[in-house]
Amino acid sequence: MNRAIFNNIEMKPKQYKSDVSPVWCPGCGDYGVLASVYRTLSELGINPKDFVAVSGIGCSSRLPYFVKSYKMHTLHGRAGAVATGTQLANPELAVMVTGGDGDGFSIGGGHMPHMARKNVDMTYVLMDNGIYGLTKGQSSPTTRKEMPAYITPYGGVEEPMDPVSYMLTYGATYVAQAFAGNPKMCAELIKGAMEHKGFAYVNIFAQCPTFNKLDTAKYYRDLVEELPEGYDPTDMDQAIKVARRPTGKAPVGLIYTEDRYTLCDEMKRLVDHVGGSADYDKQKIVDLNRP
Ligand SMILES: Cc1ncc(C[n+]2csc(CCOP(=O)(O)OP(=O)(O)O)c2C)c(N)n1
Ligand code: SF4
Ligand SMILES: [Mg+2]
Numbered sequence: 001m002n003r004a005i006f007n008n009i010e011m012k013p014k015q016y017k018s019d020v021s022p023v024w025c026p027g028c029g030d031y032g033v034l035a036s037v038y039r040t041l042s043e044l045g046i047n048p049k050d051f052v053a054v055s056g057i058g059c060s061s062r063l064p065y066f067v068k069s070y071k072m073h074t075l076h077g078r079a080g081a082v083a084t085g086t087q088l089a090n091p092e093l094a095v096m097v098t099g100g101d102g103d104g105f106s107i108g109g110g111h112m113p114h115m116a117r118k119n120v121d122m123t124y125v126l127m128d129n130g131i132y133g134l135t136k137g138q139s140s141p142t143t144r145k146e147m148p149a150y151i152t153p154y155g156g157v158e159e160p161m162d163p164v165s166y167m168l169t170y171g172a173t174y175v176a177q178a179f180a181g182n183p184k185m186c187a188e189l190i191k192g193a194m195e196h197k198g199f200a201y202v203n204i205f206a207q208c209p210t211f212n213k214l215d216t217a218k219y220y221r222d223l224v225e226e227l228p229e230g231y232d233p234t235d236m237d238q239a240i241k242v243a244r245r246p247t248g249k250a251p252v253g254l255i256y257t258e259d260r261y262t263l264c265d266e267m268k269r270l271v272d273h274v275g276g277s278a279d280y281d282k283q284k285i286v287d288l289n290r291p
Helices: 030-044 060-066 079-089 101-107 112-118 163-170 183-195 217-223 236-243 263-275 282-288
Strands: 051-055 070-073 094-100 122-128 174-179 199-205 224-226 250-257
Touching (some): 051 060, 112 199, 163 174, 174 224
Parallel strands (some): 051 094, 094 122
């Protein structure tokens, strides 16, 4: 989709760097994701004044600091709610959430289905490192059972969840997956997500060499597999099938996409419909909400 905010400015990827330098550990996968975000903004020609990066709390949630744009570093797990409000307040902006597996699927897990089913017009980039990095290595919802973590030194007792399968069934209208070690693919998929009208989710395996010694860059490189030739990303049955990893590998690429009315479209439709009707009485709503 071509948006009014695209192709408005010519800036090189490095010109999207803010004055703050990343403080991530050497070898952290989040660097690859940040490079992909710079690249995408440059390719789409987005003026920094038209872009809002929203995050919660975590190492990955620091990403907005490093981008020349508007930004909000909010509460742990609440980035999606803030981003939804931002998008509804000014639908012309490009809104992106960046965060981690803990932020998105532990404390923020209750927001995920609702952003997806409402089809909020925004991009959600999740840096999945299978650990809580910022708080020094507790297990997250994507931590493998055999992974010894800070509070589970003998390994876990829970099965990890698969973010892609969840987002498909929650009703996200663009679901993609990539590995941070392939910034070209990450940039292509993030670009597609920003072009997409609706809720676009991009799951990026981004290693945490400091606290997750099992899911190394090599582990993720060996884990991922590009979608087969002739794969149709509009086919939900096929998407669910590949998300379940029949070959044992995690699929990377555009897994699913569909066109569906967005939350903003529906709100406009309702306002036009009810606002124009003779029965509409704003006072009734005010009275109903009075304590
Ligand atoms: C309400 C609240 N609970 C807990 C915390 C502590 N906390 C900060 S970041 C974090 C987890 C971060 O993990 P993740 O989202 O995976 O990000 P990463 O650091 O791995 O990139 C936790 C538990 C907090 N800041 N606020
Ligand atoms: S602790 Fe892990 S996630 Fe956080 S900056 Fe270091 S390598 Fe990255
Ligand atoms: Mg994490």
